[in-house]
Structure formats: structure tokens, C-alpha cells
Amino acid sequence: MAKKRLGNQTIELENSPVIISACSIVGPKEGDGPLKDYFDKILEDDLFGEDSWELAESKMVREVIKMAIDKTDYVLNQVDYIFAGDLLNQLMSTSFAVRDLKRPFFGLYGACSTMSEAISLASMIVDGGYSDLVVAATSSHFCTAERQFRFPLELGNQRPMTAQWTVTGAGCSVISSSGKGPKIKRITTGKVIDRGITDANNMGPAMAPAAYDTIKTYFDDTKDEIESFDVIATGDLGIIGGQILLEFMQKANYDISNVYMDCGIEIFDHKRQDTHSGGSGCGCSATVFNGYIYKKLLNKELNKVMLVSTGALLSPTSTLQKQSIPSIAHVVVIEN
Template sequence: MAEKKLGLQTVKLKNPPSIISTSSIVGPKESEGPLREYFDIKLEDDLFGEKSWEKAESKMVREAVRNAIEKAKLKPQDIDYYFGGDLLNQIISSSFAARELQIPFFGLYGACSTMTESLSLGAMNIDGGYSDYVVAATSSHFCSAERQFRFPLEHGNQRPPTSQWTVTGSGAAVLAKKGNGPYITYVTTGRVMDFGIKDANNMGAAMAPAAADTILRHFKDTGFDAKDYDLIITGDLGKVGRDLTVDLVFKNGYDISSNFTDCGVEIFDLENQDVHAGGSGCGCSAVVFCGYLYNQLLNKNLKKVLLISTGALLSPTSTMQGESIPGIAHGVTIERMG
């Protein structure tokens, strides 16, 4: 029997890795939001000096990784593995960044859940004794995501109230075998859930069942409850998906309403910024964690956090063929010791 596994989907890390540094880069709209002071680099334009949005996104990843490594007082050659991915076809933002960084690369695709997928696999890699340092990084870009998944910006289509704004940003975290924390202590790997949602402009509803399933499974596997956490935060649900998740979890016997929120709700001012239901995208949970949450953990304003990034596993091909939108959510416990 697997000695580190709890229940059906959770791993308790025997040698929890320390998150020794993070870095975050955000676009202009994100720089105007309530968390702006926590981001390392704030872009003045969405192109970041490049000729296309896709090149700009890859540059964001590359610079976020380099900055995180530099803040850890390391060099790229000190990093054993780079775990990362993004939303674009063949995860080109991450793979082209890896081409420049020359760090051994595990390319991942979990849609918007990729940040916690990267943290999960990186943490298990260190806990298993396979590496001393790894970097986990993801990105998204509003313009590149709209072009790939919905409509070209030139189309000027109307966005319904349930739609979300894909965050332009990248976050990177360096995990180490030794350090002063905060530490990744538990990993709960999600299942693919599908409640039949077909509306590509209502991602929150499509992802909420997966978020609820992972939260419930984490509680059942570990014996924890909402009260054991200072904060439970999903990655990309926006206000529609957030409210649905609270309801789904409550119907299964747990009340998370008092200490639960979503990165897509926190990153924007929903009253004064035109983002409809809130933020989404791989970069959403990446920059909120690598910017705001990591700061709060370091400064002891938070001691124990359950971070669950959520992803909608669709493509233009599946949408045009009338398929529904499956969801996935991966969770990690991040905590200070002592």
C-alpha cells in the first residue's frame, strides 16, 4: 500500500518542500485591481515589447521564472526541474520559455488548474528525493485566450454577465528540499467532473462541481474541516462558480462560507472594473498565490491555506462539436510550521 497516501486522492508529504521564493507579473488591468501592491512586475501594455500576444505571454513566463530563481539566490542551472503549462495549443508559452531557460522541463496541461498541478508534482518530486530545487510556473493572457477559445478581439462580441476575464499574468514559485517555509504538506489530486454545461461563457458553472468534489475529497481523506484552515481559496471560478461551490459543498455536509473565496473574485474590483463575473485563466491563481497569498503566509497573516486551482477542459474543437465542458480541480495545503 502507498505509504504516503491518505484515502482515495490525497498524499501527505513526509518531507514537505519549502516554497523559498515566488515571482509575479501582471498586465495593465490586473495592475489596477485591489492586489496591485503585491505583484513584482506590472506591465504598461499587453504586448510587453513583443510583436504578438502569444510572444508576450511566453516572455512573461520566462521573466517570472528567472525572477523567482534570482530572488532565491540561485541560478537556472541549480534548478533540477521546471513544471509548467498554459492555455495555448501545445503549451507554447511554457515550452518556448523552457527553450530559453534550458531547465529540464515537464510540460503540463490542466487548463486553469495548472498552477496547483505544477505545485503538486513539484512537491511530490522533492518529497520523493528526486530533486533539491524545482520551479512551478504558469501563465495566461486575455488576448491570446480570447483568440483561441472564443472570438478574436476585433470581432467586438457582446460578453454575457457570466463570462470571466482571463487574467494577463504569470506566476512562478521555487520549491526547495530545505527552507524556512511556508511548506506544501498535502496534495489532493482532482477527478474530471462534468455536469453537462456547454456554455463557454459560463466557466464558473462548468468548474464548480470539480472544485466542490476536490474540497470534499480533501476533507474526507485528511479528516480536516473548514475550521482547520485560515483560508480556502479556489483559483478561477469567479463569483458565479464561487457561490455554486459553497452550495455544493454545503449540501454534502460542510460549511465553508466563512473562510472561502476565489482568486478570480479577489484580483479585480468587480464593482468598478469591467470583468463581469471575475477573473480566470492559469495566471489567475498563479499571480494571486505568488503575489498576495505568499506574502500573507510569510508575514504570518495566514498560517494554513488550501489552494485549489480549477480548470475547464475544453477546446475550440470540442465546443464546435457540441461537447460539454469537463472540469478539474487540484488542491494543495500550504502552511507555516511553528
């Protein structure tokens, strides 16, 4: 009997796994943004001393996991599992990173929803008694994502105002069965939602229906109060997608506007830094959560947070075949 389930898609974690450590690494542009004081490491250049952008992203993953573990009383060899992924084909950046870490690995692809997906699965395996120490991580890189999903950077293509800027960054949460830190309480796993949008430069509106569906499902399943949250943070809907989400929620009689934020809006000064509709990428919610939000939780400036990482599940192949953009969002509720 699935005694931990609430409603259709939500689970309540009986043993409340603890996020005992978190770490974030960002690129120079992100390090020049409004949240610069909350990141653990800011790169001086996008190559991070490597020969390619892909290897630079892989190095970010490797380093952010090591740094997060170094903040704890544990060593890397005590980590039972790594749950991680990225945007690149065959999870290139993550696979090369964990090759050097030599720990059991679950590779995940949830596009930009991967941070919430990784935390969800990592916390479930701890709550189930299968592990005492796991790592949840993800990354993205502006240069690697652009040349895989859109155009070679050398072309200098003009980006429409609906476009978002893929965050160069990596984030990691260390999740334990015991210890000090904010606790993971509930998880609502999203469904794939597709409203027929085909423009890869307008992904906020493609993802907004998925975010709406999962957030609404959480409240329907749990009967929780919106007012009990200090923050409901989506991953990377950006300015346009964020507005759509708020309108959808209000029409469903769930007004989240007083506690809502979007990581893609917060990470950049979109006017000064020319990021148009905001930030995107796996590293967007990963760095904002493991940097800004986690530190606010530790300092008791926030007590209850809903992280809703959002992902557009397109690929270069689906784009060339003129397919629409399926999307997904996963809810994780964290409390002090």
C-alpha cells in the first residue's frame, strides 16, 4: 500500500530528508547579476581553463559536487548515489564529470526541470531507507546549449525579445537522512504538457502550462495554504511565462502573486545585461536554489519554500522535424 501518497501526484516524505549542504558555481555574466553575493564561485571566463565549453560545463559539475561535499563532515566516498543531468546529448557534461568521481550514478534528463527531478528522486531514496547520503546536481552552459539547440555562436544571430539567456552554472544539494538544515517535506511529480508551441525562442509560454498543472495539483492534493509559503519559485519561465502562470493560477482561484518568484527573472538584470525575457537552463533554478534560496533558508529568512523547476523537453531532432515543445514541472516543498 502506497501509504505516503497524497491525492493524485503528491507524496509526503515520512522521514523528511535534510539538505545538509548546497553549492553553486556560475559564469561571469551570472556573477555580474543581482544575486552575485549568494553564489559560492564565480568563473572568470566561460571556458573555466578547459579546451571546450562542454568540458568547462563538465568541470563545473565535478567541482560543484566536490565543493558541496567539502562543506559537510562527509567525504565523497561516503556518497551512495549521484542523481544528476544536463541539457546536452547523452548527458555529456554530467557523464564525464561523474566518471572522475567514481560514485554510483543515476543520469537524469528533465531539461530545465532537472534540479527538482534530482532532488525528488534523491530524497525519495533516502526517505525509503535505501541510502543515508546522496547528491542531487545539474548544470547548463550558455555556449553549449546555444550551439546544440539553436545556432553556432559565430553566426551572431539576433535573438528575439521572447528569448531567454541560458545560465552558465551548476548547482548541487547534498541530501542526508539526518543532520542540520532545511527538510524536504513533499514532492509533486509533474506530467508532460504540450500546448502546441513550436518556437524554441519562446519557451516561457511553452512551460507555463506545465508549471500551472503541477502547482495546482499540489494544492488540490494537499489542501495546503498558499499563505503558508514564503516563496513559490519557478525555474525559468522568464518574464512572459511567469505572467502567463500567474494569470492561469488566478483563474483557478489560486492567487500566488504575493509569494511568487521566477529564478530566470531574478538571476539577471535583464535590461542592463540584455537577457530579454530572463534566464533559462538547468543551471538557472540550480544556482538560484542552491545559492540564494538555500542561504535564505539557512539564515531563517525563509521558512517554507516551493521549488518548481520547469523544463522544455525539445531536442535538436524534434525541432528539425517541426514538432511542438512538450514541457514538464516538478514541485519540491522544503521547510525549516
